[in-house]
Amino acid sequence: MGKLGKLEKIIAVVIIATIVGGGAAFYVGQKDAEAEVDKPLSAEEVEKLSVATDIITTNLASPGSYGVVQFNILLSDKKTKKEAEKRTAEVRAAVIATVASFEKDELIGENGIETLETAVAARLAEVFQKGTVDRVLVTEFKVQ
Structure with a gap:
C-alpha cells in the first residue's frame, strides 16, 4: 500500500x-496574440491589404443630386484582398447602393463622410466570405 x-x-x-x-x-x-493585434500596420502592410475602387458617380436619394466617390478599403488579410479583387462588380454595386441611399444633406461635412465610410464598411462586410473589412476611407468625394 505504501508504493501505491x-x-x-x-x-x-x-x-x-x-x-x-x-x-x-x-x-x-494570448499575450503574444494581443500584442500582434494592437500593433499598427506599416505603410507597406496597409498597401498590401488595401484595394481602391474606381471613381464612382451615382444619383443620391435627393432629387437632382448626385455623388462622385472613390474609396480605399483596408482588408484583414491577403486572402480577403484576393477575394475583393475577384468581386469588383459586387464591391462596386454595394458602394453604389450605399451611396445612393443617402440624401445630399446627410453627406455634407466631416460627419457625413464618417457616416458614409461606416455604412460602406458595413455593406462590404456582407459581400466578403473570407476575412473582414478593417477600414474604409473616402479618397474622392463630391456631391451636387
Whole structure:
C-alpha cells in the first residue's frame, strides 16, 4: 500500500504540473496574440491589404443630386484582398447602393463622410466570405 500511495502522489504532481504549464503556455500565447493585434500596420502592410475602387458617380436619394466617390478599403488579410479583387462588380454595386441611399444633406461635412465610410464598411462586410473589412476611407468625394 505504501508504493501505491507514492505512485498516486507522483501522478497527481505530474497532472498538476501539466495543468499549470498548459495554463502558462496559453496565457503567454494570448499575450503574444494581443500584442500582434494592437500593433499598427506599416505603410507597406496597409498597401498590401488595401484595394481602391474606381471613381464612382451615382444619383443620391435627393432629387437632382448626385455623388462622385472613390474609396480605399483596408482588408484583414491577403486572402480577403484576393477575394475583393475577384468581386469588383459586387464591391462596386454595394458602394453604389450605399451611396445612393443617402440624401445630399446627410453627406455634407466631416460627419457625413464618417457616416458614409461606416455604412460602406458595413455593406462590404456582407459581400466578403473570407476575412473582414478593417477600414474604409473616402479618397474622392463630391456631391451636387
